[in-house]
Amino acid sequence: MSQTPENKKGQVETTGHVWDGDLREYNNPLPRWWLWAFYGTIVFAVVYWILYPAWPYAGTFTKGIETVSFTVQDKDGKTSTVTEHWNSRALFNKDMESSPSALAQKEWLAKVKDMSFAQIAANPDTLNFATSMGHALFGDHCAACHGTGGQGVLSVNPDGSYPNLTDNNWIHGDSYEKIVSDITNGIHGNMPAFGALFKGEKLNDLAQYVLSLSHQEGVNEEAANRGKASFATCAGCHGANGQGNQMIGAPNLTDKVWDFVDVPGAKTIDEKVKLVEGVIDHGLQHQMPKFGDRLSPEQIRLLAVYVRQLGGS
Ligand code: HEC
Ligand code: HEC
Incomplete structure (x- = not known):
């Protein structure tokens, strides 16, 4: 009741409009x-x-007049300062060179730069740093093919297989230097097709022999014995006893570890034989891209430490 226009008459102006005879509107100034x-x-x-x-x-x-400066490093390690109009990407780059975690990372990188692989691995702190950096890099660059944990893919179609890096079984060798060169230069795995040489029963006998090398259950021993002679064609790469050759990336055929052919996934011996026959018939081709132009030598070294310990080496 105390808020009617009558009470405040003279204190607050009204707009002058009147509705329904006596409804008026205050014209309060904005605070x-x-x-x-x-x-x-x-x-x-x-x-x-x-x-x-x-x-x-x-x-x-309109770009605005505010700028952000940050330093970049080219592939040869030379640094230069870049100034850009304000943008969040440049800001991120600037953060990356001055934030406490970025500085800590730089310090660790400098620390491991001149250490040998053996020295990095021997010190729990540097090993920890290398594996955590390596893990992050692996997620960004390698997981698409090798899986997030490096467990690889063993596909029914061998072309879709990617080697498991978590077993301690190496197609190309587990020395740090070899792993670094594999990552830097990429890998071209190539087994020629032998379909013209082996057909029908001869092909079956050879496949049975290959499966007998890793003692697969249900192998037809007679057929395997017949196939043994044909393996001479394969021995140049896979070794006389099928033990493999890391120099040329020919897998060991005597262990139960299969890198490309999904023998463990096949239920019956007939299916296993079919898969091995397919490889002999068509050969195998696998390409891993080279990372030497995408990652710095430091990053590749850390990746090598990470990947090698994945397999327990
Ligand atoms: C010129 C060398 C070469 C010869 C000869 C060769 N291989 Fe291979 N083999 C390879 C390479 C290299 C690989 C891996 C291919 C890849 O990386 O894609 C391979 C892979 C395989 C695999 C798959 C192993 C796995 O773990 O998945 C089988 C099985 C195999 N070879 C059997 C044979 C048989 C049987 C013969 C004889 C007819 C033969 N190879 C002859 C080089 C050779
Ligand atoms: C485009 C798919 C692809 C990507 C991405 C990839 N790889 Fe590979 N990688 C392969 C293939 C295929 C092979 C098997 C090559 C062969 O022997 O035929 C392989 C083989 C390897 C081997 C050898 C394994 C052994 O048993 O000797 C290592 C080590 C390896 N990769 C590490 C890496 C690392 C580290 C990265 C990330 C920087 C990476 N790969 C990214 C496809 C890939």
Whole structure:
């Protein structure tokens, strides 16, 4: 009741409109603090437009006069300073060189740079750093093919298989130097097709012999014995006893570890024989890209430490 226009007559103006005979509307001035805050936002917006990217025009946008500087390192390790108009990517780069965690990482990188692999592995702190950096790099660059944990893929179609890096079974060898060169230069695994040489029963006999090397259950011993002679064709690469050759990346055929052919996944001996026959018939081709142009030598060294310990080496 105390808020009727009559009570406040003379203190607050009304707009002059009258509804229903006696309904009037106050014309309260906006509170001063509110007005100043409002003007403040306008000034803020104008300053913002001048400093930062703001208005779209003609297919681009106003870039603002604020800049961000950060240092970049080229492949030879030379550093230079880059200055760009303010953008969040440049800001991220700047953060990466000055944030406490980035500085800590730099310090560790410098520490392991001149250490040998044996020294890195012998010290729990540097080993820890190498494996955690290696793990992150692996997720970014290798997991798409080798799986997040490096467990690989053994596909019914051997072309879709990627080697398991978590077993201690190496196609190409487990020395740090070899792993570094494999990652740097990539790998081209190639077994020629022998379909022209082995057909029908001869092909079956050879496949049975290959399976007998790893003592697969249900192998037809007679057929395997007949196939043994044909293995001479394979021995040049896989070794006289099928033990493999890491120099040329020919897998060991005597262990139960299969890198490309999904023998463990096949239920019956007939299916296993079919798979091995397929490889003899068509050969195998696998390509791992080279990372020497994408990753720094330091990153590759850390990856090698990480990958090698995955297999328990
Ligand atoms: C010129 C060398 C060469 C010869 C000869 C050769 N292989 Fe291979 N073999 C390879 C290579 C290299 C691989 C791995 C292929 C890859 O990386 O894609 C392989 C892979 C295989 C695999 C798959 C092993 C796995 O773990 O999945 C089988 C099985 C196999 N060879 C059997 C044979 C048989 C049987 C013969 C004889 C007819 C033969 N190879 C002759 C080089 C050879
Ligand atoms: C495009 C798929 C692909 C990517 C990405 C890839 N690899 Fe490979 N990798 C392969 C294939 C295929 C082979 C098997 C090559 C062969 O012997 O035929 C292989 C083999 C390897 C081997 C040898 C394994 C052994 O038993 O000797 C290592 C080590 C390896 N990769 C590490 C890496 C690392 C580390 C990365 C990331 C920097 C990586 N790979 C990324 C496909 C890939």
